[in-house]
Amino acid sequence: MxxxxxxxxxxxxxxxxxxxxxxxxxxxxxxxxxxxxxxxxxxxxxxxxxxxxxxxxxxxxxxxxxxxxxxxxxxxxxxxxxxxxxxxxxxxxxxxxxxxxxxxxxxxxxxxxxxxxxxxxxxxxxxxxxxxxxxxxYNAGEIINNIEIKIKNNQKINQNELINLALSPLMTLDGTIAQHLEKTVQTLSKLKKSIKENSKFVFTLTWILVDKFIEDGETRQKLSNILSDNMRLMEEFGQSKYEAGEQKGEKRGIKKGEKRGIKKGKNIGEKRGIVKTRQEIAVNLLKEGLPLELISQVTDVSVERLERFSNNGK
Structure with missing residues (x-):
């Protein structure tokens, strides 16, 4: 380890x-x-x-x-x-x-x-x-088959199903745990990036089992590297979402589903020297119809001042 x-x-x-x-x-x-x-x-x-x-x-x-x-x-x-x-x-x-x-x-x-x-x-x-x-x-074969079908049909896969997939090599199956761990790693690698990002613990759990049950050093290292590469891709995917939110936030303000990205984008934008005052941002966000409390949290402009902006139209 x-x-x-x-x-x-x-x-x-x-x-x-x-x-x-x-x-x-x-x-x-x-x-x-x-x-x-x-x-x-x-x-x-x-x-x-x-x-x-x-x-x-x-x-x-x-x-x-x-x-x-x-x-x-x-x-x-x-x-x-x-x-x-x-x-x-x-x-x-x-x-x-x-x-x-x-x-x-x-x-x-x-x-x-x-x-x-x-x-x-x-x-x-x-x-x-x-x-x-x-x-x-547990029926490990059924668990793996259902996940494979959902991956093929681009269907939603919940966290419980993924945890069961990670544990499936320890369930009653023909063959060795090591063989089924290789299959599990391959299946996890097929997941969409959006699913992987919210399933980091499943990769962690699988890695724990690989580290414990794979006796062959070369195979253990290979599977660990595959899981590690997937973790790296998850981090890159998450970062790309933040950056996309940042760009949209600088241009249009916060939209639904972009709250985290815009907040981060605001902070990064200021560091890059983007000249936007907090009040200007607040006014733009008011036009987007966002709640005053959320705008106040993002811009550090008080709710009272935001109410005045809203009433005065400026």
Missing amino acids: TTQHFDKFFKGLGISDAFSLINMIPLRMLDIDPKQLLTQMVNFNPTELMEIDLKAYRADLIMELDHVILMFEFQSTPIYLDDKRRFNIYTAIKDRARFGDKPIYIIVFSTVEDTKVIDYKVNPVSSFKILVISLKD
Whole structure:
């Protein structure tokens, strides 16, 4: 897991990305109060929780929320005693990293186990729970086929379908996980740029599985590079949308669907020496019929002054 790839795949992920996976957790089985998941932030793989020398003592994916820490493991073999002991080490990392009183929950997505809660007793007075989420009852072939059809017919693909696609190599399929990961990477590469831009976490999740399950170094590097190139194209596509919004904003003001681009365009335009006063911009936006509060936020002109402009027609 190179630092270069790590930074690229986790950069820019947010709360909605986290919950695309968290939503698969049957909270009632792990006694998690849904209120514990209310959060204003999510920190993917916090540095303090990743600085363990041996890869074997790190969870595959860690999410730090406001009130809890979720550690995810993706496993294709039965959970044996050594696995339980390894998960116990994960929980000990919390104390080492000084993460206060945030409880840690271990969630294992499994190819072979049934969905269940394992109560592992460390000793007679200490135990912790491991939630196992079974993937073996999913129809991976159907998931992949439906996505392929939607790509061919240019149909909308939602986030849940893409998460299932990323996890499909761990579902019951003929052949090896490595072979199906190659197929998944190929399918993801066929997605339209507009879909990819809103699906960065799916590429991140696929990369985690590639890094873990592809044993052949050359194949692992090849697939990682393909995923990395897709991430780069997403960034370029997002930047091009911003620039398009910037140009339209300088000429016509904000139109529906361009709020982010125009706000960025205004800031960039000023830095490039474009001579437009904030009040002139505000007047133009008033003519576009935008809400006063939004214009005020974009131009820093007070709502009271905007009301005067509107009433006076200037």
